[in-house]
Amino acid sequence: MDLFHDSPMFNGVRQMLGAFAKQSIRPIATKHDLEESMPWDLMKMAQGFGLTQTAVLDGRKKLTGQDEDPDPKKPKSQSRISVVGSEELAYGCAGICLALGGSGLAASPVSRMGTTEQKEEFRKLLAGLDEKGHIKVAAMALSEPSTGSDISGLSTSARKDGDHWIIRGSKQWITNGQSAAVFVVWAQTEPAAGRAGVRGFIVARGTPGLIPGKKETKLGIRASETAQVHFEDVRVHTDMMLGAGSQGGLSDTKKMLDSTRPVVAAQAVGIARAAYDYLLDRVRGGTTRGTPLASHQHIMFELAEMNMEITASRLLAHRAAWLADHHQENVAEASMAKAHAARTAQHVTTRAMVLLGEEALQPGHPVEKWYRDAKIYDIFEGTGQIQRRIIAKHLTGTNPV
Amino acid sequence: MRFSLDDEQGLVVQTIKRFSDRDLRGWAADADRAGAPPDKLTAMGGELGFFIDAVPAEHDGMLEGAYAHATRALRGFELGRGCAGLAALLETNVEPALAVGRWGSPAAKQALFGSLASGGLATFIFDSRAALDVVPEGDGVRVTGSLGPAPALGAASHVVLATRDLLLLVDASALTREAITPSGWRAAKWGTARVDARVAADFVIARDADAVRMVLAWSHVSLAARAAGVATASMEYAAQYATERVQFGQAIGTFESLIRLRDDAQTGAHAARLVALHAAWALDAGLPDAFDFASRARVLANDVVARATIDAVQIFGGYGFVNDYPVEKLMRDARPFEALHGDERFNRVLASKE
Ligand SMILES: Cc1cc2nc3c(=O)[nH]c(=O)nc-3n(C[C@H](O)[C@H](O)[C@H](O)COP(=O)(O)OP(=O)(O)OC[C@H]3O[C@@H](n4cnc5c(N)ncnc54)[C@H](O)[C@@H]3O)c2cc1C
Numbered sequence: 001m002d003l004f005h006d007s008p009m010f011n012g013v014r015q016m017l018g019a020f021a022k023q024s025i026r027p028i029a030t031k032h033d034l035e036e037s038m039p040w041d042l043m044k045m046a047q048g049f050g051l052t053q054t055a056v057l058d059g060r061k062k063l064t065g066q067d068e069d070p071d072p073k074k075p076k077s078q079s080r081i082s083v084v085g086s087e088e089l090a091y092g093c094a095g096i097c098l099a100l101g102g103s104g105l106a107a108s109p110v111s112r113m114g115t116t117e118q119k120e121e122f123r124k125l126l127a128g129l130d131e132k133g134h135i136k137v138a139a140m141a142l143s144e145p146s147t148g149s150d151i152s153g154l155s156t157s158a159r160k161d162g163d164h165w166i167i168r169g170s171k172q173w174i175t176n177g178q179s180a181a182v183f184v185v186w187a188q189t190e191p192a193a194g195r196a197g198v199r200g201f202i203v204a205r206g207t208p209g210l211i212p213g214k215k216e217t218k219l220g221i222r223a224s225e226t227a228q229v230h231f232e233d234v235r236v237h238t239d240m241m242l243g244a245g246s247q248g249g250l251s252d253t254k255k256m257l258d259s260t261r262p263v264v265a266a267q268a269v270g271i272a273r274a275a276y277d278y279l280l281d282r283v284r285g286g287t288t289r290g291t292p293l294a295s296h297q298h299i300m301f302e303l304a305e306m307n308m309e310i311t312a313s314r315l316l317a318h319r320a321a322w323l324a325d326h327h328q329e330n331v332a333e334a335s336m337a338k339a340h341a342a343r344t345a346q347h348v349t350t351r352a353m354v355l356l357g358e359e360a361l362q363p364g365h366p367v368e369k370w371y372r373d374a375k376i377y378d379i380f381e382g383t384g385q386i387q388r389r390i391i392a393k394h395l396t397g398t399n400p401v
Numbered sequence: 402m403r404f405s406l407d408d409e410q411g412l413v414v415q416t417i418k419r420f421s422d423r424d425l426r427g428w429a430a431d432a433d434r435a436g437a438p439p440d441k442l443t444a445m446g447g448e449l450g451f452f453i454d455a456v457p458a459e460h461d462g463m464l465e466g467a468y469a470h471a472t473r474a475l476r477g478f479e480l481g482r483g484c485a486g487l488a489a490l491l492e493t494n495v496e497p498a499l500a501v502g503r504w505g506s507p508a509a510k511q512a513l514f515g516s517l518a519s520g521g522l523a524t525f526i527f528d529s530r531a532a533l534d535v536v537p538e539g540d541g542v543r544v545t546g547s548l549g550p551a552p553a554l555g556a557a558s559h560v561v562l563a564t565r566d567l568l569l570l571v572d573a574s575a576l577t578r579e580a581i582t583p584s585g586w587r588a589a590k591w592g593t594a595r596v597d598a599r600v601a602a603d604f605v606i607a608r609d610a611d612a613v614r615m616v617l618a619w620s621h622v623s624l625a626a627r628a629a630g631v632a633t634a635s636m637e638y639a640a641q642y643a644t645e646r647v648q649f650g651q652a653i654g655t656f657e658s659l660i661r662l663r664d665d666a667q668t669g670a671h672a673a674r675l676v677a678l679h680a681a682w683a684l685d686a687g688l689p690d691a692f693d694f695a696s697r698a699r700v701l702a703n704d705v706v707a708r709a710t711i712d713a714v715q716i717f718g719g720y721g722f723v724n725d726y727p728v729e730k731l732m733r734d735a736r737p738f739e740a741l742h743g744d745e746r747f748n749r750v751l752a753s754k755e
Contacts, residue, residue, distance in 0.1 A: 148718050150648040173719045219714070219722050219729040226723070289531050289751065298750045350707055353736055357529065357743045361550040361583045361736065362593070368584060368736070375714055375732065379722055384715065385658050401649075401656055 009064050009077065010084045016063075017088035020046070025092025030364045032223035038099050038179065039223055040134045046100055053103035053126050053137055057111045057119055079259060079321035083266040087314070090270025094373040095223030097267055102175040102224060106138035106184040108256050109200050113243040118202060121240070125182040125204050139180035141171035141229050148172075149386050151186075152195045156231060158187035158241075165189070165241060167201060167234045170213070173380075177227030178212040181205045184242070185231060200242040209234040220372035261334035261381060262320035268341035268377040269314045272348040275370045276306045279352045299355060306348045313341040332394040339387035342377035349374045410472050417479040420449060425483025426727075432588035433730050438487055443520065451491040453517055455498035460514035467685070468499055470619060474626040474681035478674055481630020482637070485734040486552075486586035488627050493553040493589075495623065496525035497561040500568055500616050501606055508603040509570045513559050521558040522590070526551050527617055528564035529743025533596075535564055540602040544569060548576070548594040552737070555580030555592030562596075563617065566610040569600045585736040617742065618695035622681045625695070625702035628738040629673035632706045635713035635731045636666045642726075643716055653716070662712045669705035676701050700746055703739045710735040 024042060032039050047053070050062030059068050060081050068076055089097035103126070110122045126136045147153045156169025167187050171177070183203045190197030203210060213228030280303060286293040293299055316337040323330035349371040353360045360367045378384040393399050406414060428439045446452060456462020473495065480488035494517055501513045513523060526548050533546035544564065548554065555578065560571045575598035581591045607613070640663055643654025653659055680694035688694075713728040714721035721728050742748070 143719065146647075148648065150650075153648070173723075216723040216725075218724070219732065296747075296750075298747050346711060350711070354703075354707075354739045354744050355747075356740075358550055358740050361585065361591075361740050363581050363583050371736070372584065372733070375711065376722060378715055379718055383718055385656070388658070401651070 009066060010080060012065075013060075013063060013081055014084050014088060016049070017085045018091070020049075021088050021092030025089065025096050026366075029093035029096060029223070030366070030369065032093070033095060033369050034222075034364065036217065036222045038134075038225055039096050040132075042096065043100060043137075044135050047135060051100050053135065054107055054123055055101075056104045056107035057123065073327070075327070076325045079262060079324040080318070082263045083317050083321040086263045087266040087270040087273070087317075090267035091274045092270075093223060094267055094271050094370075094376070095221035097270070098175060098221055098224035101263075103138035103180075105140035105175060105260070106180075106182065108260060109140070109184055109242055110202065112256055113200070114202075117239065118242065122182060122202055125202075130181060134179070136181035137176045137179055138182045138184070139174050139176040139229070141174045141177070141183050141185040143172050143174070145170060145172045145228075149383060152198075154186060154188050154198055156185070156187040157191070158189045158199065158201065158236075160189075160238075161235070163238050164235045165201060165238060167203070167209075167231045167236060169231050171229040171231070173216065173226050174229050176225055177229045178215050178225055180212075183210070183229065185229075187231075189241075201236045202240040202242070203231075203234060203236050207234050207236070219375060220369070221376050257381060258331055258334045259324050261338040261387075262317045262324065262330075264377065264381045265313065265317040265320070265334075265337035265341035268338075268345035268374065269310060269317060271370050271374050271377075272306070272310050272313065272341070272345040275349045275352040275367050276303065276310060278367055279303060279306075279355060282356070302351055302355060306351065309344040309347065313337070313344040316340050332391050335382070335387040335390040335394075338377070338381065339384050339391070342374075342384055342387075345370075345374035345377050406475070410475055413472055414475050414479060416449065417476045418482075420445070421479045421483030425480065425487050428487065429484035429730065430724070430727065432484065432487060434587075434724075436582035436587045438490055438588045438590070442487060442490065446491050447520075452494050452520075452522075453498075455495040455502065456514050456517050457502050460502075460510060461518040462498070462514065464498075464502070468495075470622055470681040470684040471678060474622050474678050477623045477626035478630040478633070478677070481627035482634040483630075484588070485627060485631050485731075485737070486588035488630075489552040489586050489589040489737075490522070492623055492627070493522055493524050493557070496616050496620050497523035497559060497570075499619060500525070500561050500612070501570060504568065504607040504609075504612060505570065506603040506606070509606055512572065512604075513570060516558040522553050522556050523559040523561065524551055524553040524557045525561045525616060525620055526554070526563070527613075527620070527742040528562065529748060531565055533562075533564045535567060538599050541600045541605055542567065542569070543597075543599050544571070545597045546595075548596055550581060550583055550591050550593050551741070552586055552589035552591055554578065554590075554594060556590040557592075560594075561606070561616070563613045566608060566613055567605060568607040568609075568612055568616065570604040570606050571596060571598060571600060572604075583737070585733040587733075589737075614692045618680070618684060618692040620742065621695040621699040621745075622677055622684060624738055624741065625673060625677035625680070625698035628699075628702035628706040628735075629670050629677055631731055631734055631738070632666060632670035632673060632702075632709035635706075635710045635728055636663055636670065638727050638731075639663060639666075639713040639716040642720075646718075659716055662716060666705070666709035666712050669701075670709060673698070673702040673705040696745060696749060699742075700749070703745060706735045706738050 158165040158167050184200050189199050209232040211230040215227045283293040320330045320333040320337040352367045453462040458465045535544050562569045576594040578594040646653045677698040680698040683691035683694050710732040720726045
């Protein structure tokens with residue numbers, strides 16, 4: 001299996017985004033964390049070199065300089081590029097990484113299930129700047145106040161009315177929920193059909209009844225906006241429903257998560273590596289009570305452990321992405337990568353805090369921020385328990401409870 | 402062996418538990434957002450005997466006879482259940498007052514107790530990495546370097562500083578201070594400071610490694626008890642939430658993996674509380690092992706509070722990550738427990754090699 005070490009394309013992405021993370025993301029990370037603000041200027045700048053809000057739809061040519069082979073049977077590189085790139089961006093700041101890539105959560109179902117017209121509409125809604133001069137972003141609204149892990153229990157409904165659907169319900173914790181120019185919202189079209197009745201709809205901001213709600217104050221990834229979104233009898237043309245027939249239901253949504261989980265895992269790896277590097281840097285040349293820090297097993301064995309965990313997490317993420325790019329099933333592998341990387345990020349950041357002692361309590365200390373950021377990886381895109389449930393089901397076919 | 406509380410302890414637990422459940426929990430979220438305690442804290446804390454409970458009666462305090470660390474640990478646990486940041490302020494004067502009361506010169510007593518009796522705050526800071534410069538100067542010492550981050554340092558009138566085998570009483574006027582608001586214990590009036598001060602002989606309150614160890618032990622026990630309280634609170638919230646939240650047609654608290662998360666955290670919190678209480682009892686009894694027990698109590702409680710608060714956020718899922726619910730604050734509040742006085746495991750490793 002190609003571990004991407006020797007590929008000039010993946011290395012190029014790594015180097016470019018790594019430099020961007022260090023030079024442009026890291027210096028503004030604390031500010032956006034403290035202010036809980038989106039890095040709009042940086043997002044605009046990033047579009048210039050291919051980190052566009054529609055990158056999932058448009059491919060990565062601008063980033064890599066290469067076209068994907070159009071032959072659908074040939075291996076793709078999208079997952080691996082995203083995995084390599086996300087680790088670098090999250091190394092800079094996980095919140096900013098999500099601000100840069102959050103629209104991808106919405107672009108991904110459009111890319112998978114959308115018709116040519118729907119893709120065009122989606123692109124059109126994201127083109128240009130908004131009234132504040134900001135680039136436009138998208139939101140994927142699936143979770144609801146009482147439905148997070150169990151997405152089959154959605155209560156947002158879509159009722160047919162002539163050539164329109166009327167959507168009603170509230171969505172919770174939606175990334176870009178206040179600012180989005182376009183939403184992909186999931187609603188139940190046919191309660192009797194259960195999961196199969198759930199469909200995604202493309203809805204433009206400003207559509208009557210679409211009301212962005214309260215913005216959340218969060219523990220971490222505070223440069224990414226999270227908000228409630230209310231749909232109060234929002235009329236959406238039937239043309240804007242994703243998928244048709246048996247296509248486009250919740251099972252496709254789940255497949256979508258299989259492709260994004262390795263990427264999310266890579267972000268967790270990025271945070272862990274950031275904290276590890278910070279610690280290693282402090283250890284080099286540092287002393288305590290006259291002895292070099294690097295001579296202490298107490299410290300160095302923890303760094304060795306962190307290095308092992310980070311490397312293992314990265315390899316799991318790479319494997320899952322490789323499988324996705326090679327059109328092979330990766331359900332369990334994607335979950336393994338995500339669960340393992342989430343644990344690694346939490347463990348490494350927690351231990352780094354402890355080893356740094358009082359210093360890390362300073363407001364704005366990067367390791368303290370990474371400690372807060374890391375927790376999200378065990379929650380969104382399927383909690384740690386849900387990943388283990390997927391892996392377990394894969395082993396025996398039974399969902400343990 | 403008896404594990405039951407005596408009458409006075411029972412009364413303290415009952416009173417502080419009520420204060421903690423009703424007042425501290427009620428204030429916690431606002432104090433966290435504001436990065437400051439409510440004005441009422443001083444008055445209500447004072448009524449309950451905080452701030453001057455370790456100041457001798459003859460100096461207008463409330464301490465008659467020996468200080469009871471076991472009672473303090475019992476109360477610390479309840480305070481931790483309420484709000485770790487406010488608890489830090491309520492407990493901050495104890496180490497300085499006990500140290501000065503035990504070893505201080507009349508001048509040191511007058512300076513510190515005068516301030517505490519009129520509502521002042523003091524804080525205890527341990528230079529765990531021996532990073533301060535300390536040189537003899539006249540009949541005292543000159544101490545130079547940086548202090549903190551430490552709770553109450555942003556507002557204290559005095560610092561009891563432990564560095565190497567010295568305990569020093571430093572007047573805040575000798576510090577160049579900055580008030581800061583870290584993300585844990587946000588209401589605790591944190592500060593950092595530069596110190597470059599001559600500490601006169603009268604204010605060198607001890608030149609004795611055992612004295613330093615003893616003050617640290619008092620602090621360890623109190624911190625450990627409070628950490629056990631935070632861990633307990635995190636699981637009180639999580640267990641309650643887990644009975645209410647339904648996914649996949651059942652209360653999430655009935656999924657075996659979550660039962661285990663909760664149960665392990667509760668086991669840890671229970672153990673941490675008992676080990677802290679035991680160390681406190683050993684301090685009160687003057688046992689030679691008490692310092693070691695206190696340090697071990699810290700190590701255990703630090704692990705427990707770190708794990709429990711992270712797992713409480715996990716049990717709350719997305720709601721755990723936002724500040725409408727109490728647990729993300731607890732995850733932030735776990736951090737100072739592990740950071741204050743340095744990494745206690747490392748301190749132990751280094752001490753074992755000496
Ligand atoms: C910052 C942030 C950004 C987000 N962005 C988006 C977004 O853009 N779009 C979107 O649609 N959603 C988004 N979400 C929502 C996120 O996907 C959900 O929070 C997540 O899926 C968990 O759901 P929940 O919060 O309802 O937790 P719950 O499902 O209620 O879970 C609570 C606890 O129960 C456990 N649990 C649940 N089921 C089981 C089981 N069967 N076995 C064992 N344990 C179980 C969970 O693991 C967790 O510990 C975001 C959330 C956050 C915090």
